[in-house]
Amino acid sequence: MSATSQPPASQRTTDGPAQSSGPAGVKTGTAELVSWKAGIGLGLLAVLGVILFGFLANTKTAGFRIAEARDPNASTAAAWVTLVVALAAAAYLGYLWTNRRRTGAAVGRWIPATTVAAVVVLGLAALGVARVEKIALPSMALGWICSVLLLAMAAYACFLTLPHRRIPGWLGGVFAVVFLIGFMVWIVAGGRDAEPSISLGGLMAGAVTLAVPLVFGSLSGVLCERVGVVNIAIEGQLLLGAFSAAVVATVTGNVYLGLVSAAVAGGLVSLVLAVVSIKYLVNQIIVGVVLNVLISGLTSFLFSTLLTADPQHLNKPGRLEPVDIPFLVDIPVIGPILFRQSLVGYLMYVAVIVVYVGLFHTKWGLRVRAVGEHPQAADTVGINVNRTRFRNVLMGGAVAGIGGSFFTLVSVDAFSKDMSGGRGYIALAAMIFGRWNPIGAFLAALLFGFADNLQSIITIIGSPVPSQFMAMLPYALTVIAVAGLVGRSRPPAASGIPYVKG
Amino acid sequence: MITRCPAADNAPDQIHTHRLVGVLKLELRGITKRFGSLIANDHIDLVVEPGQVHCLLGENGAGKSTLMNVLYGLYDPTEGEILIDGKPVVFKDPGQAMAAGIGMVHQHFMLIPVFTVAENVALGNEATKAAGLLNLESTRRKIRQISEQYGFDVDPDAVVEDLPVGVQQRVEIIKALVRDAEVLILDEPTAVLTPQETDELLDIIRQLKRDGKSIVFISHKLREVKDISDTITVIRRGKVVGQAEPTASPTELASAMVGRAVSLTLDKAPAKTGEVTFKVRHLTVIDHNSQHVVDDLSFDIAKGEVLAIAGVQGNGQTELTEAILGVQPHASGSITLDGEELLGRSVKHVLGAGVGFVPEDRTLDGLVGTFSISENMILDLYDKAPFARGVGMKPGVIADNAAKKVEEFDVRTPSVSAAVGTLSGGNQQKVVLARELSRPLRLFIASQPTRGLDVGSIEFVHKRVIAERDHGTPVMIVSTELDEVMQLADRIAVLYRGRLVGIVPATTSRDVLGLMMAGVPANEAEASVAAHSDSRPTPAAVPDAAGREGETHV
Numbered sequence A: 001m002s003a004t005s006q007p008p009a010s011q012r013t014t015d016g017p018a019q020s021s022g023p024a025g026v027k028t029g030t031a032e033l034v035s036w037k038a039g040i041g042l043g044l045l046a047v048l049g050v051i052l053f054g055f056l057a058n059t060k061t062a063g064f065r066i067a068e069a070r071d072p073n074a075s076t077a078a079a080w081v082t083l084v085v086a087l088a089a090a091a092y093l094g095y096l097w098t099n100r101r102r103t104g105a106a107v108g109r110w111i112p113a114t115t116v117a118a119v120v121v122l123g124l125a126a127l128g129v130a131r132v133e134k135i136a137l138p139s140m141a142l143g144w145i146c147s148v149l150l151l152a153m154a155a156y157a158c159f160l161t162l163p164h165r166r167i168p169g170w171l172g173g174v175f176a177v178v179f180l181i182g183f184m185v186w187i188v189a190g191g192r193d194a195e196p197s198i199s200l201g202g203l204m205a206g207a208v209t210l211a212v213p214l215v216f217g218s219l220s221g222v223l224c225e226r227v228g229v230v231n232i233a234i235e236g237q238l239l240l241g242a243f244s245a246a247v248v249a250t251v252t253g254n255v256y257l258g259l260v261s262a263a264v265a266g267g268l269v270s271l272v273l274a275v276v277s278i279k280y281l282v283n284q285i286i287v288g289v290v291l292n293v294l295i296s297g298l299t300s301f302l303f304s305t306l307l308t309a310d311p312q313h314l315n316k317p318g319r320l321e322p323v324d325i326p327f328l329v330d331i332p333v334i335g336p337i338l339f340r341q342s343l344v345g346y347l348m349y350v351a352v353i354v355v356y357v358g359l360f361h362t363k364w365g366l367r368v369r370a371v372g373e374h375p376q377a378a379d380t381v382g383i384n385v386n387r388t389r390f391r392n393v394l395m396g397g398a399v400a401g402i403g404g405s406f407f408t409l410v411s412v413d414a415f416s417k418d419m420s421g422g423r424g425y426i427a428l429a430a431m432i433f434g435r436w437n438p439i440g441a442f443l444a445a446l447l448f449g450f451a452d453n454l455q456s457i458i459t460i461i462g463s464p465v466p467s468q469f470m471a472m473l474p475y476a477l478t479v480i481a482v483a484g485l486v487g488r489s490r491p492p493a494a495s496g497i498p499y500v501k502g
Numbered sequence B: 001m002i003t004r005c006p007a008a009d010n011a012p013d014q015i016h017t018h019r020l021v022g023v024l025k026l027e028l029r030g031i032t033k034r035f036g037s038l039i040a041n042d043h044i045d046l047v048v049e050p051g052q053v054h055c056l057l058g059e060n061g062a063g064k065s066t067l068m069n070v071l072y073g074l075y076d077p078t079e080g081e082i083l084i085d086g087k088p089v090v091f092k093d094p095g096q097a098m099a100a101g102i103g104m105v106h107q108h109f110m111l112i113p114v115f116t117v118a119e120n121v122a123l124g125n126e127a128t129k130a131a132g133l134l135n136l137e138s139t140r141r142k143i144r145q146i147s148e149q150y151g152f153d154v155d156p157d158a159v160v161e162d163l164p165v166g167v168q169q170r171v172e173i174i175k176a177l178v179r180d181a182e183v184l185i186l187d188e189p190t191a192v193l194t195p196q197e198t199d200e201l202l203d204i205i206r207q208l209k210r211d212g213k214s215i216v217f218i219s220h221k222l223r224e225v226k227d228i229s230d231t232i233t234v235i236r237r238g239k240v241v242g243q244a245e246p247t248a249s250p251t252e253l254a255s256a257m258v259g260r261a262v263s264l265t266l267d268k269a270p271a272k273t274g275e276v277t278f279k280v281r282h283l284t285v286i287d288h289n290s291q292h293v294v295d296d297l298s299f300d301i302a303k304g305e306v307l308a309i310a311g312v313q314g315n316g317q318t319e320l321t322e323a324i325l326g327v328q329p330h331a332s333g334s335i336t337l338d339g340e341e342l343l344g345r346s347v348k349h350v351l352g353a354g355v356g357f358v359p360e361d362r363t364l365d366g367l368v369g370t371f372s373i374s375e376n377m378i379l380d381l382y383d384k385a386p387f388a389r390g391v392g393m394k395p396g397v398i399a400d401n402a403a404k405k406v407e408e409f410d411v412r413t414p415s416v417s418a419a420v421g422t423l424s425g426g427n428q429q430k431v432v433l434a435r436e437l438s439r440p441l442r443l444f445i446a447s448q449p450t451r452g453l454d455v456g457s458i459e460f461v462h463k464r465v466i467a468e469r470d471h472g473t474p475v476m477i478v479s480t481e482l483d484e485v486m487q488l489a490d491r492i493a494v495l496y497r498g499r500l501v502g503i504v505p506a507t508t509s510r511d512v513l514g515l516m517m518a519g520v521p522a523n524e525a526e527a528s529v530a531a532h533s534d535s536r537p538t539p540a541a542v543p544d545a546a547g548r549e550g551e552t553h554v
């Protein structure tokens, strides 16, 4: 925390507010203002929590059904194996964590993350082994407990801000979890029935399913922005992917060909984006928006003229059915959520892992990120900037196209007008929320999928919150995310800036 | 085509022998580079012998950087050829130049700020494990090895943007060495370094030379050039005008460069100070870490006097000028010019009040690169007579004005409608100076007014500054260059960690100033220098040590 000493290198530039909008890449990343933003934000949320979960709570119990998430004929063996494996994993990770802390070695972010995951799996496995059918929680008591915890945490955050100390990352995480529990209990207890309950498995499985196109879309965004091209055309890529998957699968009678054609269609959209913005240097955002409008118009036109005229031969693609992964699907609660997916769903897992490893652990990824951060520097070490950009944008388009096939091959088995419904833009938000990181984007997309699904479930059970309000939630989350409550998010420095050699 | 490219199958054994001997002879023959009608390089011949430090001297805009960019494969030469050990080669991109053993450290570093040192070094030359996975471990090992060999002290896992400029420069050198560069091009490497960092760099260059590498070194600082070079080639207006011996005197070198006699010392009359019009009182600036980067600063400048602000870079100078200019939101205290409070006013108001300002980083604050020279000349006056009438502008008047100033300030450019971004570094600086010095001023502030300028231009700029002073304007010069401070100043204010160490007369010795820049109060510094007059500390070393120490200070 030195201010008066030698400033870090890139500070040949003056750091005045006049330039603060300049390329973010040249700014130092070490100095961060410990502001009241977090403390005040948490405080407001805590007060909201007290009002909703405390004062507005009713006396019902909130039920979370687990039984449905467990196949009746699923082997208890799987539950036991999961229990043991999760226990071992949690113990090992916990050991690793404490050990590294003790020896002062670097604790990568993945350690706490996987530890928490292992503990969650452990808990769910325990529920499975114990054959618990349903958890019923008294909403009044739990609401007050959560409220008090939230207030305490907000106060702690303010207490830390006073002497300008940084608020630890876990505080935000725990706050979010407690808020979520309080919120869920409150909302479920507000249902119409005397003993309202929802299916936990159904809620989660639906969240994952709804997240699929978002994940593909945000991966497309990551691939493009990391290389320095803003891809607003995700919406168009999803839509054209959906359209061509429907048509090609119907015409050829082969859903897999439909899937491939979706990738090609997405790639085509990208091709236009790439040629116009990389080669002819037209503003990337404008090209993206124009493409979206164009594709929306084009598919709507073709839909109303051709597809509706002869749906039998043009718009009846058939489905990619969910496939169980043997054994893994028997893991209590989690199994059916994660391992009963369509081919597109499994491709999503593969894509997330491949893009993550590719970007951060391969030669290709290093070059891609270099081009997105400082193209001129990449050029001086012999990397062909525009070729790298071109390739990545095409790849991004193909990925988004596959995401689009989800609409027509998995979700609904026919194309309809504008069926991507703005999810391309939400995907963009997920990418920002996930800080341009494939795993972050995946988690953000899951969160948006969760909010989306929660909204439909609430409508079914009847609840104090209007469903329109819930429908607002993903967007509200995005605004908060972008405003930086979750921390500083810094886009790749050269994102959106065309590269001209010389 | 491309010989000496390891990938090319016709040459691998040759490369091998070269790498064993570790020497490479580089020859440029008849290199010509045109930008439209402008001839930046005109049939340049240059031979870089193995194991030599070859300095390029030349005025601003002489074409040194252009020549190096041609050599490095960034520009295609219009004519001419490059030979390595007598064989012609063609570099289509920097990758091929590197493969041939040429490394370049650009004046504006080509490092990715958010990458670690290892990632930056590996980029473009990555070692991989199975399945294309990065193998940074081998890069780290190489970095450590080179660091050890040359005493670099660079941590492979540090993130580049957190490193001081001097260390970043070493990362650039490592980048070249990891690629087995035999010829290393350094384009104005010392322009951004502190005196101590410069000394360290010169040591590194000597060591590289001992290892048989050849170095092309571009600098405007004659002292360094004399110190380090084996051969000096002087370039003027795109042509080689001759070779010089390192033993030549600075005046000889300077006149060879500029083509006329240059005076390296500034003779100025003693200041005729008038009334005090510019007053700074209790100025405090708090940064985003809640640190006091400018701490309770008070000083005056009288009419007709130059006050120089000395200090190691990063001791509050930037924030001080920003506060005066009105771009510092977290400033308190008072700044008055002719009794009028300036603190808290907008930049436009401050400039309108008659403050001329030459910013530290011209490309960032001083100029709009894509605008023409004439437009840049009136950036702050575009809405005033005679350049505007009502809402319209008068292009004829604007162009005439630019032509006159280009002439007066000797800006080397094909036309006043050329984009400022295409000018050489030194000529860009002259455009800023020409604009700021050609309106009636009540206060003139210049930050690093001669950074990157050639000796001829420095002489010119210094004369202009003194002329402005003699015209009765209070002048404030901010410079980290002790020579410049001592030449220009009537009084010297030394800043250390945002506080005023003291204001001393311009006759104060280098050693005392050096100590003051490390935070030692003037009277103690005098005493200490007097006591150690035989074993005097190097003034350059002291402030830097202080700068480091400052990092632990909260």
Ligand SMILES: Nc1ncnc2c1ncn2[C@@H]1O[C@H](COP(=O)(O)OP(=O)(O)OP(=O)(O)O)[C@@H](O)[C@H]1O
Pocket (backbone or CB within 6 Å): A502, B035, B038, B040, B058, B059, B060, B061, B062, B063, B064, B065, B066, B067, B412, B413, B422, B423, B424, B425, B426, B427, B452
């Ligand atoms: N990309 C370009 N387009 C047009 N003109 C250019 C370009 N690059 C350089 N020039 C011109 O070529 C000439 C030589 O410039 P160069 O940058 O090589 O000078 P230099 O010797 O490095 O000067 P300095 O010491 O100021 O850095 C200048 O007149 C400059 O205006």
Ligand SMILES: [Mg+2]
Pocket (backbone or CB within 6 Å): B064, B065, B066, B187, B424, B425
């Ligand atoms: Mg140059």
